[in-house]
Amino acid sequence: MPPRQAPQQVDGRKTRWEGQHERRRTEFVDAAITAIARFGPEVSTQQIADEAGVARTRLYKHFADAGDLQRAVAARAAESVTAALQPLWRPRGTPMEMITNAVGAYVGWLRENIHLYRYLSRHTGTMDAVADIKTAIGAHLSGLFAGYLTALDGDPRAAEPLGFGIVGFVDTASVRWVDHADGLGHEELTAQLARWIWCVLDETLRASGLSLDPHQPLDLEHPAAATEQATNS
Structure with missing residues (x-):
């Protein structure tokens, strides 16, 4: 032994x-x-x-150096925006409520943290943090859209450009609004963005001959159930 x-x-x-x-x-x-x-x-x-x-x-x-500190700040920022976007990661309610809640959360986070957002965009060592956040959001949306387009016999190939396109649209419009609000309030901007996003989603569905009521609750855990709510357009 x-x-x-x-x-x-x-x-x-x-x-x-x-x-x-x-x-x-x-x-x-x-x-x-x-x-x-x-x-x-x-x-x-x-x-x-x-x-x-x-x-x-x-x-x-x-x-180790200034870059190490910047990366630590970037990691904290990623945690902050991830926590703020719970309405996106765990959507509930009708399609319009889901969109409105997610957009409102992102616009609100940007309004409160615009200096931090620009700090991340300004420093080379932290730019990946901004890209990673947008990629995570885009990938999440793409997965949701793909599930529903498949369940509704739509074209799931539209899911990824749709998801990432919406991220770019909301991000660009929101950052511009923070700098140049021109009297437009947070809730007004959120409502406008949500309405435009729904128009894009609705058009995507109608291209497959389908439509959904944006004010009827949607079961995200069972995408196939959406076929019962969809009607021929």
Whole structure:
């Protein structure tokens, strides 16, 4: 019988340091998010350090460089927008309610976080975060549309350009609105975008000779049930 190996000793000091390191990184990312909201997308590392109440050199004890900090901010932003878009990931109600709730959530997040959005778009190391968020939304919509187009005997090949096209449309219109609202309120913009999106979806269905009532609840867990709600146009 081979000799029993002694259990490895855990270095308590190392564990404490790693825990403190992660806590400090989180605190500095919090400070960065606050500084971005205050100073805008061109916020400097010094302004972030000032917000955190430390010397700038102290930041680099917890981040390899400015790019490392920017990527940490991007990861936090992705978590934030993902949480805000629960109406998209878990849609409920009628088609128009689903569209309105998802669009309203995205427009609301942009309105509250436009400096953060522009910060991510401005820095090369974080641009993938914006693209990844849009890709995740587009892929989710494409999957929903493909399921319903298939169930309704429509053309599922339209699902992907439809999903990603809607993402680009809503994103571009919403960012422009944040900069140039021209008296148009959040709810008004949301209602307009939702109505236009439904027009596109309705036209896609009608191209297959079908129509759905946008004000009748839709069962997303069982796409085949939609065939009972669809009528010939």
